[in-house]
C-alpha cells in the first residue's frame with residue numbers, strides 16, 4: 447500500500463527555524479506515534495509519503511514532502527499516486543473534498559473534527575467523543591527506540607509537558623511521600639504552574655528541561671517508576687482532560703519501567719498490566735507509596751506486555767485492515 451501520512455506541523459520551541467520532525471527532536475507525543483507507525487508500515491512492506499513534518503529524515507520506503515498546510519497537501523497529493531490518506535492532524539491538513547480513501551487517528555480529547563473513518567486510541571477517548579462503534583487501536587511503540595534496563599536507580603520520573611492537566615504536582619507529592627526525588631523532563635510553558643511546583647517541592651523536584659531521544663530513553667529506562675497522574679481539569683483543547691492514549695506509558699513498559707497512574711482517561715484501561723492505578727485526589731501516605739513501589743511488575747514482564755499491547759508491527763497491521771476497509775468504501779463513524 448502507498449500511504450500518505452499527514453502530520454500537523456509545529457515549530458520546534460528550542461529552534462523555531464525548524465519544524466518538529468518525525469521522530470521529534472524533543473517533546474512530541476503525536477510525532478513519536480507517527481514515527482512508530484511509519485516503522486510498522488515500512489516493516490510490513492508498505493510505502494509512506496510523510497507530509498507536515500519537513501526536515502524529518504527520509505529512508506528507503508519513506509519519502510518526506512514539504513507540504514505544511516491543506517492547500518500544499520492538495521497540490522502534493524495531485525502529483526503523487528497514493529492508495530490511502532492517514533490523517534493525524536484532526537483535519538487541519540486535509541484538503542476539502544479530497545477524493546481519496548481517508549482514515550484519521552484522533553490524538554486529542556473531545557469530538558474529532560472528522561468523525562467519519564476515525565480511529566480512537568482508547569475506549570475512554572472514544573466514549574468522551576460520543577462514538578460507540580468506531581475502532582479503538584492502541585498507540586504503537588517500537589522498542590528499538592527505547593532502552594531496556596533491569597537496573598533501576600533511586601528516582602521517579604515525570605516526562606511530558608509540565609502542565610496542570612498532566613498532574614506534575616500530584617507526581618511530586620507522590621515522590622515526596624515515597625522519599626524519592628522526582629526527575630521532571632519536558633517543556634515548562636506554564637510558568638506560574640512550574641514556579642509553584644518547584645517552590646512547593648524544592649527537595650523533591652529535579653527539573654531537567656526538555657530532553658531529546660537519547661536522554662529520554664536513558665531517563666525512562668533507569669527510573670524506579672514513571673508517574674502519569676493526569677487530572678480531570680480543563681486541558682489544552684478546552685474540554686476536561688481525558689488522557690487519550692499516553693505515549694509515555696507504552697515507552698516505559700518497553701523500557702522495563704513500571705507506571706503509577708491516576709484513573710484519568712485511558713489510564714485505567716492500559717496501566718493495570720504495567721503498574722498501579724490510583725484514584726484521583728488520593729493523597730498517598732509514605733507507607734502506601736512504599737507498598738505500591740514494592741508490588742510493581744518486573745522489567746521482563748513489562749517488556750512482554752509492551753510488545754503484546756503496543757508492538758508497532760501489530761498496531762500497523764490493525765491500521766492496514768482499516769485502510770483496506772476505507773479503500774473498499776466500507777466506511778464507519
Ligand code: UDP
Nearest residue numbers: 472473474475606631632656657692693694
Ligand atoms: N518527550 C520527550 N522529551 C521531553 C518530554 C517529552 O521526548 O522532554 C516525549 C515523551 O517521551 C512522549 C511525548 O514526548 O513520547 C509526550 O507524549 P504524551 O502522550 O505522554 O503526552 P501529550 O502528547 O499528551 O502531551
